Amino acid sequence: MLQDSTPRPTVADLFFGFLTLGLTAFGGALPLARREIVERRKWLDADAFTDLLGLCQFLPGGNVINLSVAIGMRFRGVPGALAGLLGLLVGPSLIVIGLGVIYQRTHQDPRIAHLFAGLAAAAAGLLIAMAVKILWPLRKKPEAAVIACVMFAAIALLRTPLLPSMLVLTPISVLIAWKVRR
Amino acid sequence: MKDDLFSLAGIFSQLSLLAFGGGNTILPEMQRQVVQVHHWMTKADFSALFALAQAAPGPNMMVVTLIGWHVAGWPGVLITSIAKFGPSSLVTIAALHAWERFKDRPWRRYVQLGLAPITVGLVAASALLIAEASDRTWVLVGVTGIVALLSYRTKLHPLWLLAGGALIGLTGFGQ
Numbered sequence: 591m592l593q594d595s596t597p598r599p600t601v602a603d604l605f606f607g608f609l610t611l612g613l614t615a616f617g618g619a620l621p622l623a624r625r626e627i628v629e630r631r632k633w634l635d636a637d638a639f640t641d642l643l644g645l646c647q648f649l650p651g652g653n654v655i656n657l658s659v660a661i662g663m664r665f666r667g668v669p670g671a672l673a674g675l676l677g678l679l680v681g682p683s684l685i686v687i688g689l690g691v692i693y694q695r696t697h698q699d700p701r702i703a704h705l706f707a708g709l710a711a712a713a714a715g716l717l718i719a720m721a722v723k724i725l726w727p728l729r730k731k732p733e734a735a736v737i738a739c740v741m742f743a744a745i746a747l748l749r750t751p752l753l754p755s756m757l758v759l760t761p762i763s764v765l766i767a768w769k770v771r772r
Numbered sequence: 773m774k775d776d777l778f779s780l781a782g783i784f785s786q787l788s789l790l791a792f793g794g795g796n797t798i799l800p801e802m803q804r805q806v807v808q809v810h811h812w813m814t815k816a817d818f819s820a821l822f823a824l825a826q827a828a829p830g831p832n833m834m835v836v837t838l839i840g841w842h843v844a845g846w847p848g849v850l851i852t853s854i855a856k857f858g859p860s861s862l863v864t865i866a867a868l869h870a871w872e873r874f875k876d877r878p879w880r881r882y883v884q885l886g887l888a889p890i891t892v893g894l895v896a897a898s899a900l901l902i903a904e905a906s907d908r909t910w911v912l913v914g915v916t917g918i919v920a921l922l923s924y925r926t927k928l929h930p931l932w933l934l935a936g937g938a939l940i941g942l943t944g945f946g947q
Contacts, residue, residue, distance in 0.1 A: 612829065612830045612831070613829055613830070614829060615829055615830060615831070616829050616929070616930075616931050617826075617929060617930035617931055618832065618930070619830065619831050619832075641875075644875065645864075645867060645868070645871045645875070646864065647793075648880070648883075648884055649792075649860065649863055649864055649867055650788065650789050650790060650791045650792050650860050650863065651788065651791050651794075651857070651860030651861070651863070651864065652791070652794055652795050652831045652832065652833045652860075653794060654831050655831050655833065655857060655860070655861070656860065656861070656864045659861045659864045659865060660864050660865075660868055663864070663865050663868055664868065668865070671861065671864075671865055675857060675861055678830070678831065679830070679831075679837075679853065679857065681829070681830065682828060682829055682830025682831065682834050682837075683830075683834065683837045683849065683853065685828050685829065685830070686824065686825055686828045686830070686834045686837055686838050687837065687838070687841050687849065689824050689827070689828055689838075690821065690824065690838045690841050690842065693820065693821070693824060694842075697820070700944070701942060701944065704941045704942055704943070704944045704947050705938050705941045705942040706820045706823065706824075706938075706941065707820075707906070707908070707912055707941045707947060708912070708915055708937045708938045708939065708940045708941015708942060709820070709823040709824070709827065709934055709937055709938040709941060710816075710819040710820050710822070710823040710902075710905075710906035710937075711903075711906045711907055711912040711913075711915040711916045711919070711937055711941070712823070712915055712916070712919045712933055712934045712936065712937020712938065713819070713822060713823035713826045713827075713902065713906070713934060713937075714819070714823075714899065714902045714903035714906045714907065714916045714919075715903075715915065715916040715917065715918065715919025715920040715921075715922075715923060715933065715937070716826065716919060716920070716923050716930055716933060716934070717796065717895070717898055717899040717902055717903070718899040718903060718916065718920040719919070719920045719921075719923035719924040720796065720895060720899070720923075721892070721895045721896040721898070721899040722920070722924055723924065724891070724892050724895060725892055725896060728889060728892060731889075734885075734888065734889035734892075735889070737889040737890065737893065738889040738890070738892040738893040738896070739893065740893070741889070741890050741892075741893025741894060741897070742893040742894075742896045742897050742900075744893075745800045745801075745893065745894060745897040746800065746896070746897035746900045746901055749800075749804060749808070751801065751804065752787075752790055752798065752800070752801035752804075752894075753786060753790065756790060756890065759890060760886060760887065760890055761886075763886035763887070763889055763890055764882055764883050764885075764886030764887075765886070766886070767882045767885035767886040768882040768886075771881075771882070771885060
């Protein structure tokens, strides 16, 4: 699985590798993660990357965040996992806090408030596009579409808390998937 | 302050373990907790912070850090980050060795198939709630609609779309 031709990354390599990734990934870090990890740094070959990404998508948490932990862990154990995770998060955290401070100091100014209103409306548009993209394939799976609609209604319309909603609907959904796709 | 830190730790460690399908699935619960339950900010503020995090580099969970900062400053950032990223990371570490054994098992496929529509429902709920909180005027509704259409139909980078929305907002037109 590991590439023998390249030396395995040190803890510092992992930290700085994911630091670069965190600071340069705008609008979704996954495509860039693949390019950095597989093509540029050659830490994993394409198959190993896809395999590890499969795990990270299966588990709770952000894909790339889980990936930083999994890759760090695989090469350097717990210190490596910590280095990957911290590297990925420290840059964006500081930037986002900086932006937050600017927002807090300026959002009383009507022009800034208008700017943020436009920004938030655009961010909502991006979310809608993403929702439509992942909704579209469900048109061929009526049973899955029903589950998606029930979850949507519970969370968006009834404002049911997430934990009980998931505890009830996930087993039902898995059971249906097992019955239908078996 | 101390109570807020405990609340942040509780909310985000739970969300950490429920975020199947990535960060956008937990936005509705985050908004419910932060706005409705704890009254830390208005839902318009929540949308603004979410948008701010989308415009910054990095993984798309950074709104979490911003909420921690907004509620309790640096201690808030620390507690929120540990709560949000710690539990899911521990699960990843624990699952790493087992993955070889369970990735080809049938149950793994059914669990994944079963989780997919849950994720879809949650992302759709996020989209509606964020849009509802953001679109206070018809011009803003228009911005959301145009950005959604462009993002769906073209390969324009999301940063351009965010910048476009911010610029239209800045003119103050229709607000």
